[in-house]
Amino acid sequence: xxxxxxxxxxxxxxxxxxxxxxxxxxxxxxxxxxxxxxxxxxxxxxxxxxxxxxxxxxxxxxxxxxxxxxxxxxxxxxxxxxxxxxxxxxxxxxxxxxxxxxxxxxxxxxxxxxxxxxxxxxxxxxxxxxxxxxxxxxxxxxxxxxxxxxxxxxxxxxxxxxxxxxxxxxxxxxxxxxxxxxxxxxxxxxxxxxxxxxxxxxxxxxxxxxxxxxxxxxxxxxxxxxxxxxxxxxxxxxxxxxxxxxxxxxxxxxxxxxxxxxxxxxxxxxxxxxxxxxxxxxxxxxxxxxxxxxxxxxxxxxxxxxxxxxxxxxxxxxxxxxxxxxxxxxxxxxxxxxxxxxxxxxxxxxxxxxxxxxxxxxxxxxxxxxxxxxxxxxxxxxxxxxxxxxxxxxxxxxxxxxxxxxxxxxxxxxxxxxxxxxxxxxxxxxxxxxxxxxxxxxxxxxxxxxxxxxxxxxxxxxxxxx
Amino acid sequence: xxxxxxxxxxxxxxxxxxxxxxxxxxxxxxxxxxxxxxxxxxxxxxxxxxxxxxxxxxxxxxxxxxxxxxxxxxxxxxxxxxxxxxxxxxxxxxxxxxxxxxxxxxxxxxxxxxxxxxxxxxxxxxxxx
Numbered sequence: 031x032x033x034x035x036x037x038x039x040x041x042x043x044x045x046x047x048x049x050x051x052x053x054x055x056x057x058x059x060x061x062x063x064x065x066x067x068x069x070x071x072x073x074x075x076x077x078x079x080x081x082x083x084x085x086x087x088x089x090x091x092x093x094x095x096x097x098x099x100x101x102x103x104x105x106x107x108x109x110x111x112x113x114x115x116x117x118x119x120x121x122x123x124x125x126x127x128x129x130x131x132x133x134x135x136x137x138x139x140x141x142x143x144x145x146x147x148x149x150x151x152x153x154x155x156x157x158x159x160x161x162x163x164x165x166x167x168x169x170x171x172x173x174x175x176x177x178x179x180x181x182x183x184x185x186x187x188x189x190x191x192x193x194x195x196x197x198x199x200x201x202x203x204x205x206x207x208x209x210x211x212x213x214x215x216x217x218x219x220x221x222x223x224x225x226x227x228x229x230x231x232x233x234x235x236x237x238x239x240x241x242x243x244x245x246x247x248x249x250x251x252x253x254x255x256x257x258x259x260x261x262x263x264x265x266x267x268x269x270x271x272x273x274x275x276x277x278x279x280x281x282x283x284x285x286x287x288x289x290x291x292x293x294x295x296x297x298x299x300x301x302x303x304x305x306x307x308x309x310x311x312x313x314x315x316x317x318x319x320x321x322x323x324x325x326x327x328x329x330x331x332x333x334x335x336x337x338x339x340x341x342x343x344x345x346x347x348x349x350x351x352x353x354x355x356x357x358x359x360x361x362x363x364x365x366x367x368x369x370x371x372x373x374x375x376x377x378x379x380x381x382x383x384x385x386x387x388x389x390x391x392x393x394x395x396x397x398x399x400x401x402x403x404x405x406x407x408x409x410x411x412x413x414x415x416x417x418x419x420x421x422x423x424x425x426x427x428x429x430x431x432x433x434x435x436x437x438x439x440x441x442x443x444x445x446x447x448x449x450x451x452x453x454x455x456x457x458x459x460x461x462x463x464x465x466x467x468x469x470x471x472x473x474x475x476x477x478x479x480x481x482x483x484x485x486x487x488x489x490x491x492x493x494x495x496x
Numbered sequence: 497x498x499x500x501x502x503x504x505x506x507x508x509x510x511x512x513x514x515x516x517x518x519x520x521x522x523x524x525x526x527x528x529x530x531x532x533x534x535x536x537x538x539x540x541x542x543x544x545x546x547x548x549x550x551x552x553x554x555x556x557x558x559x560x561x562x563x564x565x566x567x568x569x570x571x572x573x574x575x576x577x578x579x580x581x582x583x584x585x586x587x588x589x590x591x592x593x594x595x596x597x598x599x600x601x602x603x604x605x606x607x608x609x610x611x612x613x614x615x616x617x618x619x620x621x622x623x624x625x
Contacts, residue, residue, distance in 0.1 A: 180540075315535060315537070315555075340555060340556075340558070340559050340560045345560070346560055349562070
């Protein structure tokens, strides 16, 4: 679709048809007090060359040549060039499914393959054709559980991504739904005793992320037994789905959902990312979003159709299963291409590579004096490090070495001030990890030297008091 | 065609009242219009239904449609057979494919519904347009 703005002549013609002499006259119906007064504060127009210069300048100030140890819901993975090459083919490169969807058999087949891949990775029976992102997928799953159980209480792990929990509060704000949070145990995994205490026969769903926001992989056998005993549904959120290649998918879950950005979608501020949602076949009618099915035509040839579309908003309007379930066809296609390029063995090898590198980094950091890896639970490519001192000061020293060293957890968990969430993927090489460890060591040594100095030299105020 | 002991709504539901219990279903005309029915969504026993308000959905290959309750009351039974055999609604809408039984709050409510004769006239009228 091309964007063609209307010309002054087009506008004149439209006004003439409407019987108005000016645009002001057309807008005169709008009450004075709600109309914007004055001029919009916008910069003047730029030439193509100036626009290009502007963005090149902005890009040069970005963090392109930094090594990133940031994760926390967005994961830097290598993107093979074939992803963009195939993605930008004209047959695919449109954000919209045509209104007569079955005309675009190629688009539908690609979505069907995406669903198949997600179902295989999550171990679920059915998957939809993608949702907006991991946070909305998680919360569509919550709404689904409210409908299925007709209960109105949700229990969420405190280690569910803090921003996903914020979106949850927004989603249920007007539904009267009560949200209870379950803390993490000293191991970093869900506190099972607290979970048991939080459950009741009013609980619709329990939402647990794994690996969780602190990197810990949850043990689902016990969690699912507790959840199902109360009659609630177990929703498992996965926002680093590469982990599913080496960690058994949670077979007892009722809904597995999350973020598939890891698969061939670049890390970007504000997205677009791509949510997924998979479940059991018996819940399929409460699943939001598009669903592509495979069938045969009158001559027995394989074909693809939109399935259960009678529940979608273009047909059911305000009674649709969901009216806020944007799908991300293009990003889902990127994930499909990426997964097909890597294949089963490739994905497993990549996951093992992430696992080994992250564990190497954790071991090296734990050996630095004053530094520790406080949570003992198993982790994939992300873990928590207690910094040898002020975490922000350490991060700024790492930045000087062109390393984005992690996320300061104090921002989300006050009790974890000066703890960093560190993510190590295949994009970070060993020399960067060793350089990072040196920065920790120097930082720690300086801190100890400072602490060992005579108190009179460094604490004049304290001396006065004494 | 349309049993005389039933009352009918303009939304094509029927109700058969025995004492203070009403059995509710959709009419033959409704199933004919909907086409092959593939799924039925019903309330559970103990739920409250209100006259002229929706209490479930019927999904056919063409559309998902609301079912409206002819009366107000409490659901006392739900036809479980329809869960696995929704196609019964096409083959036996006036008997085996009843949807729910309701304990009526106000038996006078049925006075506002149509008789079989009135309903037949109503659908003939609708079809002639």
